[in-house]
Amino acid sequence: MKYLAQQAINALQLGSIYALIALGYSMVYGVLTMINFAHGDVFMLGSFFCLLLIAIVPVPFWLALIVVMGATAILGTLIERFAYRPLRNAPRVSAIITALGCGLVIQNTTLGISPYARPMPHLLDNVTYQFAGITVTTLQIIIIGVSVGLMMVLDFLIRKTSFGMAMRAVASDRATVSLLGVPANEIIAVTFAIGAALGGAAGLLYGMAYPVVSAAMGITVGWKAFVAAVIGGIGNMRGAVLGAFILGTVEVMTVAVLPSTYRDLISYSLLLLILVFKPHGLLGKPTIHKA
């Protein structure tokens, strides 16, 4: 029991980070039905921006979080403006290739500037607490807390504000919404900014939890978060979060009770099974394709 409780905390930490990244994939897909494959690399840059910031001025954690989110938001907007917007009406495949290309450009630029893995300095005093044999660290509490907090803010933004309403409107019918005077391009740009900011926050938290930062770190995590977004129903924000926590739990719990060698085999087979029964993901809605 104690053992499983410890593993549940591990799953919660992993799931929180997957969720923050998955939201970025899902938001962009929601408004543009486009998969932003550069998102994993924006996540990676979140870690590097933090390294850069601390190298210039040693700032407290909260300030670092805000600055990193701001920087990745600007980057997200720039990617949208210069790489994706010119291709808005091009075939979908071109947009995907552009996204992959953007990701590779970001990754290799980082690799060129910093080919070596770097240690992430400590941003906070990490205290280990013991509760009835279960170990919890300050870092874990902050990661889970910040992630859940950001997700709640986003949920409020989408459901309760006029920007959220505009974003949902753009997602459902961009052409008509533009005719009604909603600035669709601005809404899309802000959506990218928010998605990238969440990715940047995830990168910072991830760098703190796993304190070796390298240019290739976004690849595997990015894929997994993308899988999580698809499982939850890509385009649906609550679905992305649900998918991320399911993926985190499945990954940790397969290792917890079965030989770890089979982790990826078992966890991804299970996820495929979900897609067999729910092809649009757990909370996704089937879309009607216009001819």
Next chain:
Amino acid sequence: MYLHTRHILAALVLSGILLTSCQPTKPSVKIGINAELTGEMPAVGASCKQAAELFTEQVNKAGGIAVGSEKLPILLSVVDNSCKADQSAAAAQRLISQDGVTVMVGPNASSCAIPAGEIAESLGCLMISPWSTNPKTTQDSQTGKPKKNAFRACFTDRFESPVLAAFATKNLHAKTAAVLYDVSSEAPTSQSALFKEAFEKAGGKVVSMETYSTGDRDFSAQLTKIRESSPDIIYLPAPYNDTPLIAAQARQLGIKAPFLGSDAWSSPDIIKLDAGKNLEGSYFCNHYSTEAATPKAKQFIADYTAKYGNAPDDVAALTYDAMALAANSIASAGKTDRAAVRDAMASTRTFDGVTGHFVYPEAAREPAKSAVIMQIKDGSFHWVSTVEP
């Protein structure tokens, strides 16, 4: 008609490429370096390249390699294999077919050296891997016999893993051990199996054998499982850049057992990346130590440090030895013909390198040579003991 600036530019660039590739070449000996300059372990590739360049510079300053009646300078051709299996095969192909090298030194990572070895074998070019310890690197994949053209400058996992297992049981008095390794990488997988075998033969018990995949950063599930089995030691044959992450997460979970590592720990970067000093007191097996150096090794360490500003790690030392083995083979063959150079390497029986005294048994592709046990203490590597074969 309309000649745009960019057309002119393109033409200029193209003609530049053509001109440089058509330069007449002076007679020289071509040696290829197939190194991990980018990818999973860039520090390994950098050490390999630097040591090869130092060796080349020294030999060329002295006039070059004596080939027959004349002295030929070494022309080094360095290609990046990105630490990937497919790209190291492509790099080997390029070095041998296109650049026409006489000998290929590298790759270092076993997952790269095994496929590159297949190419070297099929094209009939001598390959000397400085650092790949996986037995498969020099083995024919079909017959299991030694490959004709693949050699190495280091011992194999068959020697290294039992050395560590013996150290764990005799010196650390460990009765139980846990192993955590990357199941998608060649070297850690074979090292873990061999360690388990040797550790259990010595009377110990491996209580937990856990795996992960390349690219994983979260090991908490596996480590929580290892914590349940409360081992005396934990064997982590992980590369220098993954190990600090695993150690940090283990200590956070309250695991206090000491870590034991493979030669993949040997880059000093491991200490730089271990910001939380979680590896303090851990031991690993290595190819050589700057603290237990012979006069020859001391000279190399001094030259390398003067040129690059940091002490050479084992990859650098082994690359330097591999280059010397290649140069000796070319000199004793008396020509740059690939088959003759390969035969000269195959008839080499002993060699004194900076990493110790090499003895190549008849028909063996790897030398019998000593290993050292190192400890991470006060933020640097310290020599503990030397184990003779």
